[in-house]
Amino acid sequence: MPSDHRRRAVRRSSLAAGIALGAALGAALALGCGAEGGGRVVDAGSGAVDVAVPRPSFTLTATDGTPFDFGAHTAGRLTFLEFGYTNCPDVCPVHMANLAAALRQLPPSDRMKIDVVFVSVDPDRDSLPALRKWLDAFDHTFIGLTGTRDALDSAQRAVGFAPAIVQPAAPGQPGSEVVTHAAPVLAFTADDTAHVMFPFGTRQADWERDIPHLLARARGRAAAAGGGARAGRTTGVSFTRVYLVAPAGDAPAALYLVARNDGAAPDSITGLDAGDLGTASVHMSMGDAKTGTMMMHAVQGVAVPAGGVVRFAPGGYHGVIGPLRRRVTRGDRIPVVIRLARGAPVSVTATVITYADVDTATAAR
Amino acid sequence: MQWWCTATGEQWTWAWRAYPGVWLFVAAVVLASRWLVGAGAWRVAKAGPRAAFVSGVILLWLSLDWPLGPIAAGYLTSAHALQFVIETMLAAPLILVGLREAFDARHGVRPIPGPVRLLLHPLVAAILFNAVVAATHVPSVVDGLMPTGGGAFLIDASWFVAGVAFWWPVIMPAPSWRHFGVPLKILYLLIGTLFHTVIGMVMLAAEHPLYGIYELAPPILPIPPRADQQLAGGIMELGVFFIIVVGSGILFFRWAERDERRV
Numbered sequence: 001m002p003s004d005h006r007r008r009a010v011r012r013s014s015l016a017a018g019i020a021l022g023a024a025l026g027a028a029l030a031l032g033c034g035a036e037g038g039g040r041v042v043d044a045g046s047g048a049v050d051v052a053v054p055r056p057s058f059t060l061t062a063t064d065g066t067p068f069d070f071g072a073h074t075a076g077r078l079t080f081l082e083f084g085y086t087n088c089p090d091v092c093p094v095h096m097a098n099l100a101a102a103l104r105q106l107p108p109s110d111r112m113k114i115d116v117v118f119v120s121v122d123p124d125r126d127s128l129p130a131l132r133k134w135l136d137a138f139d140h141t142f143i144g145l146t147g148t149r150d151a152l153d154s155a156q157r158a159v160g161f162a163p164a165i166v167q168p169a170a171p172g173q174p175g176s177e178v179v180t181h182a183a184p185v186l187a188f189t190a191d192d193t194a195h196v197m198f199p200f201g202t203r204q205a206d207w208e209r210d211i212p213h214l215l216a217r218a219r220g221r222a223a224a225a226g227g228g229a230r231a232g233r234t235t236g237v238s239f240t241r242v243y244l245v246a247p248a249g250d251a252p253a254a255l256y257l258v259a260r261n262d263g264a265a266p267d268s269i270t271g272l273d274a275g276d277l278g279t280a281s282v283h284m285s286m287g288d289a290k291t292g293t294m295m296m297h298a299v300q301g302v303a304v305p306a307g308g309v310v311r312f313a314p315g316g317y318h319g320v321i322g323p324l325r326r327r328v329t330r331g332d333r334i335p336v337v338i339r340l341a342r343g344a345p346v347s348v349t350a351t352v353i354t355y356a357d358v359d360t361a362t363a364a365r
Numbered sequence: 366m367q368w369w370c371t372a373t374g375e376q377w378t379w380a381w382r383a384y385p386g387v388w389l390f391v392a393a394v395v396l397a398s399r400w401l402v403g404a405g406a407w408r409v410a411k412a413g414p415r416a417a418f419v420s421g422v423i424l425l426w427l428s429l430d431w432p433l434g435p436i437a438a439g440y441l442t443s444a445h446a447l448q449f450v451i452e453t454m455l456a457a458p459l460i461l462v463g464l465r466e467a468f469d470a471r472h473g474v475r476p477i478p479g480p481v482r483l484l485l486h487p488l489v490a491a492i493l494f495n496a497v498v499a500a501t502h503v504p505s506v507v508d509g510l511m512p513t514g515g516g517a518f519l520i521d522a523s524w525f526v527a528g529v530a531f532w533w534p535v536i537m538p539a540p541s542w543r544h545f546g547v548p549l550k551i552l553y554l555l556i557g558t559l560f561h562t563v564i565g566m567v568m569l570a571a572e573h574p575l576y577g578i579y580e581l582a583p584p585i586l587p588i589p590p591r592a593d594q595q596l597a598g599g600i601m602e603l604g605v606f607f608i609i610v611v612g613s614g615i616l617f618f619r620w621a622e623r624d625e626r627r628v
Contacts, residue, residue: 090583097590201581
């Protein structure tokens with residue numbers, strides 16, 4: 001850790017950051033502090049600060065304009081959460097750049113187990129497209145959220161941070177507001193608790209050293225829960241016949257599968273991750289009565305009722321991955337993670353097929 | 366007001382800032398040069414050496430002052446590398462080229478005092494230069510010194526002084542060393558800067574940014590710190606190599622020209 005410069009940088013990150021840190025540390029002490037069993041969830045020499053912050057539930061607006069329930073969408077996943085703003089001159093871009101660089105070093109199978117959520121606390125200047133564009137400069141999979149000031153204040157309080165302070169622009173300098181905000185990045189692990197937060201000054205090497213520890217914790221939890229279910233939650237969704245249709249050219253690829261819920265509680269599919277293959281999302285094909293054509297719409301969740309079966313098939317629900325960043329060919333096996341609202345994310349392997357195989361592969365049996 | 370460019374961690378702005386320490390340092394270099402060759406010698410200097418001296422002083426000033434100075438001190442590794450190359454490989458030899466004839470005219474074959482003579486021995490100068498290059502590129506040294514005025518000055522001044530010491534045996538007429546002719550001088554330049562290649566390669570190959578001050582600095586360009594570091598490695602590798610090749614070429618052709626005249 002470098003020292004004076006770093007210490008000064010942390011000091012510079014403002015009073016509110018200090019308040020937030022104090023509040024989080026207070027919460028940590030009140031809750032009996034970070035890691036279970038007296039050990040740290042990260043390397044003993046890590047500069048991360050031990051805390052114990054439960055994964056909060058708040059709903060803000062994602063950059064695609066849809067509501068995003070942080071608790072539901074990220075439950076059970078290693079999630080890095082930062083509050084900041086795109087005009088931030090130092091803390092936010094440095095955190096995002098270093099985190100993105102560290103994540104790029106991970107194998108795709110690990111990378112797809114991680115969410116990075118950046119919440120803009122400057123909604124007046126950070127429009128959704130502006131936020132998306134800013135995040136894309138670091139990593140297109142980073143999730144951007146924002147909302148009303150009240151909603152943002154609540155979200156920050158939910159993790160023990162003091163709400164950001166937006167200081168008015170100097171006279172004659174519209175748009176030059178300074179936002180004082182909490183600097184640390186919270187790391188929520190599979191047990192839905194942030195045991196550590198990373199202060200400003202965390203370097204790429206620090207991230208790369210600590211992320212495997214945080215992932216190992218996620219794996220330990222998943223294994224303890226029987227390979228998929230999150231501790232304390234009942235879920236029994238499993239997936240079979242997962243196929244990815246090799247597209248012609250650079251077009252997105254369709255993902256088909258069968259989801260079966262053998263549990264006692266309903267669940268829903270909330271998202272897909274295909275790692276470095278491309279952006280993945282869930283869509284539904286619907287007929288347009290006016291034009292007589294099929295239209296495709298993104299959906300936020302597909303319910304899988306208790307004891308029920310849902311098929312992703314042509315003409316209905318399906319996954320969309322792409323544009324693909326690499327060519328896939330028939331027989332390839334592609335790792336995909338399916339996110340659930342209640343249960344932990346489920347890793348599956350999609351077999352690549354061609355259009356000629358679709359009818360056979362997706363036929364109801 | 367800061368007296369020397371340091372790593373402040375503040376957001377970069379293009380508003381001009383004064384660094385009086387830089388002006389004093391450059392003035393001190395000019396005064397030291399004048400003392401070395403005498404005021405009279407300067408007045409009779411030819412246009413070529415005079416232009417070389419002025420160019421060297423201007424390059425030294427530009428490398429240390431705003432904007433390159435503060436950017437190199439606290440924002441971009443590549444600017445830091447560029448500053449290093451300018452100080453040690455351009456400013457130092459150009460200033461010596463500018464002083465060479467005047468120095469010769471004033472001192473002639475007058476013996477140089479023992480300790481100074483020892484310092485300017487090619488082997489000692491090369492070791493000193495490479496020791497300074499090595500020490501001032503250790504990450505903990507850079508991260509520790511650059512945020513303070515004294516530390517940043519120490520790094521910048523040591524680069525220039527070590528650069529002068531390194532180029533002195535090649536450019537200056539005295540002290541003269543037996544057998545240290547042009548072929549050995551070229552070899553000296555090539556071997557004496559091999560360490561730059563090692564540092565440049567480390568910068569190019571490192572998986573992480575080496576220097577915390579640049580990794581955690583407010584972004585000034587839309588390039589990640591590691592790419593900036595790789596650019597710095599390229600500047601160290603290619604910049605120094607190019608200058609050494611040009612310098613060796615000049616030495617060789619002048620030598621060949623003299624040889625031809627003798628024949």
